[in-house]
Amino acid sequence: MKHKKPDHGRLGQHGGHVQGVDQTNERRVLWAMLLTGGYMIVEVVGGVLSGSLALLADAGHMLTDTAALALAWAAFRVARRPQDSRRTYGYHRFQVIAAFVNGITLIAIVGWIAIEAVRRLVSPAEVLGVPMLIVAGVGLVVNIIAFAILHGGAKQNINVQGAALHVLGDLLGSVAAIVAAVVIIWTGWLPVDPLLSVLVALLILRSAWQLTRRSAHVLLEGAPEWIDEEALKSELIAAVPQVLSVHHVHTWMLTQAHPLVTLHAEIGEGADHHGILVAINKFLKQRYAIDHATIQLESSGCVDHAVKV
Numbered sequence: 001m002k003h004k005k006p007d008h009g010r011l012g013q014h015g016g017h018v019q020g021v022d023q024t025n026e027r028r029v030l031w032a033m034l035l036t037g038g039y040m041i042v043e044v045v046g047g048v049l050s051g052s053l054a055l056l057a058d059a060g061h062m063l064t065d066t067a068a069l070a071l072a073w074a075a076f077r078v079a080r081r082p083q084d085s086r087r088t089y090g091y092h093r094f095q096v097i098a099a100f101v102n103g104i105t106l107i108a109i110v111g112w113i114a115i116e117a118v119r120r121l122v123s124p125a126e127v128l129g130v131p132m133l134i135v136a137g138v139g140l141v142v143n144i145i146a147f148a149i150l151h152g153g154a155k156q157n158i159n160v161q162g163a164a165l166h167v168l169g170d171l172l173g174s175v176a177a178i179v180a181a182v183v184i185i186w187t188g189w190l191p192v193d194p195l196l197s198v199l200v201a202l203l204i205l206r207s208a209w210q211l212t213r214r215s216a217h218v219l220l221e222g223a224p225e226w227i228d229e230e231a232l233k234s235e236l237i238a239a240v241p242q243v244l245s246v247h248h249v250h251t252w253m254l255t256q257a258h259p260l261v262t263l264h265a266e267i268g269e270g271a272d273h274h275g276i277l278v279a280i281n282k283f284l285k286q287r288y289a290i291d292h293a294t295i296q297l298e299s300s301g302c303v304d305h306a307v308k309v
Contacts, residue, residue, distance in 0.1 A: 026076035032146040033069035046135030050128040065166040095159035102162035103212030113201040117194035129185035136177035143171035169204040221252040
């Protein structure tokens, strides 16, 4: 796995910094949800009146996007709940679940658009180009605003990434509907409507798969991409000379912004346990942006090897 230096400002700080970022992202998602949900109604009416599959497909996408944005917003609200005896790590992982659900939803939307497009190609339906162009044009403006709101937080949080991908799909859908409307007005060629819908669906599919894969990686306790286990071992031994060897290293993520690690460190007889623990935790925080580590110190070989079941 390729080793990358972590972004300490984004990943290595908890408490006030992370909480402030999450509250900002929560507001971003709320505004995007209100914009998307409000215009979805207009697009449904416009799609029905014009007979455009591109508009109806985009309206259907916006319907699921509104639900997805609502889920993303709820995830931020739930994540603020304090930890308890049943959820000892708190509710932060709910954001990752929301991102995973959003990814699966996007993939399902792509399938629906593809099926409907085939039906339209086999049995073309009349499309009113001018109403379609007007509705799609206004929709493009709304989607650009919503995407701009979300884009600032998309690199910081996988939950916002999922919400931004939904809105990006809407934005591309509006562009496709505008192009299809212009072609229909000028040439009367109706197949352009379902064909462009399929093109947009394929663009959405790639991003949806990446989101689903990344969120599933977190849910499956996958290691952070910026951590290489062998590099971590060698660097830790070099940084803390009292550590003779490192083994049983397990790294995973509560969310993308909350990496965790457990490890065993072998030290010499009579070494300063407290001082070594402080040094190891300092190294993990500064070098790998890991604030939560569980460290087992061993001075007579690995305890696991000595325990017989």
